[in-house]
Structures are given as structure tokens and as C-alpha cells.
Amino acid sequence: MxxxxxxxxxxxxxxxxxxxxxxxxxxxxxxxxxxxxxxxxxxxxxxxxxxxxxxxxxxAPRCGVSDISRYGHFDGKPRWKKRLLTYRITQYTQDLTQSQVDAIIAQAFQLYSDVIPLDFKQVNSGTADIMILFKGGYHGDFYPFDGAGGVLAHANSPGWGQGGDTHFDDDERWTFTQRGVNLLLVAAHEFGHALGLDHSRDRGALMYPTYRYVNTNGYRLPDDDKHGVQALYGPRTITYPGPEPEEPTEDPNPDPLPNPRGEQCSRGLVFDAATSIRRDLFFFKNGYYWRKSTTATGIRFTKVNTKWSQINYVDAAFEVPSKDVVYLFEGRQYWGIRAYAKTVISGFPKSLTNLGLPSSVSKVDAAVYVPTTRKTLIFVNNQYWSYDQGRNQMDVGYPRYITQDFPGIGSKVDAAFENYGYLYFSDGPRQSEYYLPYRRVMRVLLNYGWLNCY
Structure with a gap:
């Protein structure tokens, strides 16, 4: 019929x-x-x-979850009782590269972690809290997809077993632009369901049931959705306690460089280096570092050589999470360190030339590992190199000029790190939030904003 x-x-x-x-x-x-x-x-x-x-x-193309008009949350208000949720993508679409999908999904989750006290981590094996797949037609549940158009995706509300699991109809043409179906907008909508949000009557809300493209450059969660998800989990609060020293503050061997502790909330703060270490962020300055933890409140302040005795100051740093290794640069040498360990990996330090840098390079300004490409970007003056972590060698065709490949961030990089799918490049006290799939600056920030100074 x-x-x-x-x-x-x-x-x-x-x-x-x-x-x-x-x-x-x-x-x-x-x-x-x-x-x-x-x-x-x-x-x-x-x-x-x-x-x-x-x-x-x-x-109109739409979400596959039914509309319940009277509630902004599912019946009984189910929600997650943990602060760190894992997710795994078991099947990818062929419309985008795997790295593009990973970055877009991470960005969709970050829309929520920006406003509620939850964090999201991608895993590549085992059963995650939220299992994600792209598949058309029948795909293992009782809600088969209906081909291109119509239902775009659906997700389960929080709970045990398949709670939070999210499925995308792979008969759609998934994109990161306004053509086809924008994956960021649909994924963020479905993850709202996975966190406990029901559909909204507000036509401007992300959780409105029918799909409508809006410009995703610098996209943030609309107020209606923000209020709805914060009603379940509360807001992501900012704490203001003073720095908590991780080590004794009296140093028997004082460093000749000035102690930067008083600069923590200076709008002119310039970082020497920055990196993540198991999701905590480390910001280096004059032989010290500030540590911003995902689990503890406050900002901890420590001298570098009380943590890593062979290193006096840090010019650049980057983490390779899959190897559980952090690399710290000082002058013409660099060290490999197991995350949070105080001991250096055997065989270090090594010369910068071991990475394939020319002998004329006396120090590295900044370095950052990009999980989606598995490349490490190494910045020196107004140029950068690309190091392939899989092949353990420098990519051909480098160095290249920073302004050529990263428009908008400036001509030099003092510090760089990756956080939830975005790259952050510091040039003096100014910092650019950069989204690599778009090759575009999303926001311009100041360094001190990471140190609980607002």
C-alpha cells in the first residue's frame, strides 16, 4: 500500500x-x-x-527517536552516574575518512563536556559506554533504517547494556559541510539522547526532531539544550582556589630564571610549552609547570627538575597517548618519559637530529601530536616539520611555512597541544583554537584562561 x-x-x-x-x-x-x-x-x-x-x-529528514511533547528528558530522567564516559566507533562510513569521523565525533561530544562535568574518551577495543556504528537498513536492533532521507540516526537513553548506543544510517551522504547531511549536527543531537535529553519544542534547539543545517563554524550548544543537559548533570563549574604546590616550595638549588608562579593570572602570560599527559594539561614556563587536572580541583605548580631530575626547563612537549609516552625537549636534546613516571626511558636523551631535524636547529619552539593523523608537528621559527610516528621518520617535503598551512594562527608557535579534537597554538599570550578538518581558527583565546583565571 x-x-x-x-x-x-x-x-x-x-x-x-x-x-x-x-x-x-x-x-x-x-x-x-x-x-x-x-x-x-x-x-x-x-x-x-x-x-x-x-x-x-x-x-523533513529527522531523528529516529519518538517525540514526547511534555518532557525535556526521558521518562524517569535516566542519566549517567560516572564522570568519564568511553565511546567506540565499530563501523565507519565511507563518505568521510576515519580521521575525519573521529574528529567530528570528538567535537560533538565536546559540545556537552564544555557545559557539563562529563568527559568523553574514545577507545578502540572492548565494550565502551557508548557504542557507535554507521550502517544502513537492518543493523542489529529492532529499528531498521529506511534508506536515504527519512530517519537519519537514533540513540538509546542512558543505561546498562545498550544504553547510550548510537546508530547512523549509512545510506545517507555524511559530510562536514552543508551539503549532504552534516555529521556534527546529527551526532551532537543523538548524543543528547545518549545523555538523557528528549526532543525539544524549541525550533532553534539542537534537540528539535527534524534536521536543519546551521553554520557549524564555532558552533556551541544552544541555550535550550544547554539548560536541558545541565538540569541532568549540573554545570561544568570553574574553581578558584589558589595553586596547590605538588612539591616543597623551598628549593635548595634555586633556578636563575624568575619563578613564574605569580604570572598564573596575567593576561600577558606566555607559555614555553604545553602538552596533555593522560588528559591532564601541563603548561611549562621558566623551568616550572602548571598542571590542570581533569579529576582534582585547583592548579598545581611544580618545578620541572623535581619531577624529572634530568631536565631543567622545557622548550616543547608532546604526548603520544597510544604509546603512553611523553616527549620533553630541552635545547638540542629530547627525552622520552612514561606518562607520570619520574624516570626517563632507557636510551634518552637523544639529539634533535635523531628525529630528522637539521643540525642547524638548536631548539624546538613547540610540538604537538595529532591523534587523527598520527603525525607530530614540530615548530621551529616560522616553519614546521611533520614526523610520522608510525614510520618513525620525518615526512618528505618539509619544512613548510606555518602561515602556508595554518592560516590565522600567526607566523610562529610558542606552545601547542591537542585537547578533545582541537589544536591549540600559542603565539605570545594569544592562543588560537584550531580545527584541523576545516583548517580554520575557531576561537582566539588568551593562555591564562586555562589556569582557572576568568
Whole structure:
């Protein structure tokens, strides 16, 4: 029976699928009471009658989760009880490269971690909290996809087993632009469901049920969605306690360089180097570092050689999480260190020439490992090199000019690090938040903003 033959019944089926949950009651049976056809039309908040505007709304691509008009959260307000959620992508789309999908999914999760006290970590094996796949048609649950258009994706609410799992219809053409279906917008919508958000009646909200493209450059969670998710998890708070010393503050061998502790909240603060170490962020200055933890409050301040006795100051640093190794540069040498360990890996320090840098390079200004490309970018003056961590050798065709490949960040980099899919490049006190898939600066910040100074 086709929609061309019996239009009424097809649209009634649409309403039954997506708008018949209005009468959910809280009872031991959790009964679903179907509303009348006219009531369902009114629930859609279009016109309340089966006219052209309503028909067009029904044709719009949309999420596969039913619309419950009275609640911003799922019945019972399910939510995650942990602060760190893992996710795993088990099947990728062929429309984008794997690295592009990884970066976009990370960006979608960051929309939420920016406003609530949850963090998200991608894993590549085992069962994660949120399992993600791209597949068309029947894909292992009771909600097969319907081909291009129509239902784009669906997600489960928080809970055990398949709670939070998110599926994307691979019959769609997934993109990171306005053509096809923008993966960032759909993924962020579905992850709202995975965190406990239901659909919204606000047409400007991310959680509105039908897909509509908006410019994603610098995209942030709309207020309606932000308030909804914060009602479940609370806001991501900023703490203001003073720095907590990790080691004794009295140093028997004082460093000739000035102690930068008092610069923590200076708008003119310039970093020597920065890196992540197991999701904590380390910012280096004059032989000291500030440590911003994902689990502890406050900013810890420590002298470098009390942590790593062979190193006096740090010019550049980067972490390769898959190897659980951090590399610290000082002058013409660099050290490999197991994350958080105080001992240097055997065979270090090594000369910069071991990386393939020319002997004329006396120091590295900054370095950052890009997980999506598995390359380490090494910055010296107004140029940079690309080091392949898989092949353990420098890529051909380098050095290249910074302004040529990273427009907008300036002609030099003093410090660089990666955080939740974005690259952060510091030039003096100014910092550029850079999104590599777009090759574009998303925001311009100041360094001191990372140190709980707002």
C-alpha cells in the first residue's frame, strides 16, 4: 500500500511512529496511550491540520527517536552516574575518512563536556559506554533504517547494556559541510539522547526532531539544550582556589630564571610549552609547570627538575597517548618519559637530529601530536616539520611555512597541544583554537584562561 494511494494512512503511520508517546503514564506497566490523529497533528506544533506545511514537515529528514511533547528528558530522567564516559566507533562510513569521523565525533561530544562535568574518551577495543556504528537498513536492533532521507540516526537513553548506543544510517551522504547531511549536527543531537535529553519544542534547539543545517563554524550548544543537559548533570563549574604546590616550595638549588608562579593570572602570560599527559594539561614556563587536572580541583605548580631530575626547563612537549609516552625537549636534546613516571626511558636523551631535524636547529619552539593523523608537528621559527610516528621518520617535503598551512594562527608557535579534537597554538599570550578538518581558527583565546583565571 503506497503513500501515493492512501496518503492519509501513511501520515497517520508517521504520527504513530514519532508522536504517539504523548500519553505515556507513570505506572508499573508504563502504558503508551495513543492520541487521536488530530491531537497528534497538533502535537507537531506546525498547523494542527493536514495542510502543505504539515506535509513538508513530515517529509523533513529527522531523528529516529519518538517525540514526547511534555518532557525535556526521558521518562524517569535516566542519566549517567560516572564522570568519564568511553565511546567506540565499530563501523565507519565511507563518505568521510576515519580521521575525519573521529574528529567530528570528538567535537560533538565536546559540545556537552564544555557545559557539563562529563568527559568523553574514545577507545578502540572492548565494550565502551557508548557504542557507535554507521550502517544502513537492518543493523542489529529492532529499528531498521529506511534508506536515504527519512530517519537519519537514533540513540538509546542512558543505561546498562545498550544504553547510550548510537546508530547512523549509512545510506545517507555524511559530510562536514552543508551539503549532504552534516555529521556534527546529527551526532551532537543523538548524543543528547545518549545523555538523557528528549526532543525539544524549541525550533532553534539542537534537540528539535527534524534536521536543519546551521553554520557549524564555532558552533556551541544552544541555550535550550544547554539548560536541558545541565538540569541532568549540573554545570561544568570553574574553581578558584589558589595553586596547590605538588612539591616543597623551598628549593635548595634555586633556578636563575624568575619563578613564574605569580604570572598564573596575567593576561600577558606566555607559555614555553604545553602538552596533555593522560588528559591532564601541563603548561611549562621558566623551568616550572602548571598542571590542570581533569579529576582534582585547583592548579598545581611544580618545578620541572623535581619531577624529572634530568631536565631543567622545557622548550616543547608532546604526548603520544597510544604509546603512553611523553616527549620533553630541552635545547638540542629530547627525552622520552612514561606518562607520570619520574624516570626517563632507557636510551634518552637523544639529539634533535635523531628525529630528522637539521643540525642547524638548536631548539624546538613547540610540538604537538595529532591523534587523527598520527603525525607530530614540530615548530621551529616560522616553519614546521611533520614526523610520522608510525614510520618513525620525518615526512618528505618539509619544512613548510606555518602561515602556508595554518592560516590565522600567526607566523610562529610558542606552545601547542591537542585537547578533545582541537589544536591549540600559542603565539605570545594569544592562543588560537584550531580545527584541523576545516583548517580554520575557531576561537582566539588568551593562555591564562586555562589556569582557572576568568
Amino acid at each position: 503506497s503513500c501515493n494511494i492512501i496518503l492519509f494512512f501513511c501520515y497517520q503511520g508517521y504520527l504513530s511512529q514519532f508522536y504517539a508517546d504523548v500519553g505515556v503514564t507513570n505506572s508499573s506497566v508504563h502504558r503508551m496511550v495513543k492520541t487521536s490523529f488530530r491531537q497528534d497533528l497538533q502535537t507537531m506544533q506546525v498547523t494542527g491540520v493536514l495542510d502543505n506545511e504539515t506535509v513538508e514537515a513530515m517529509k
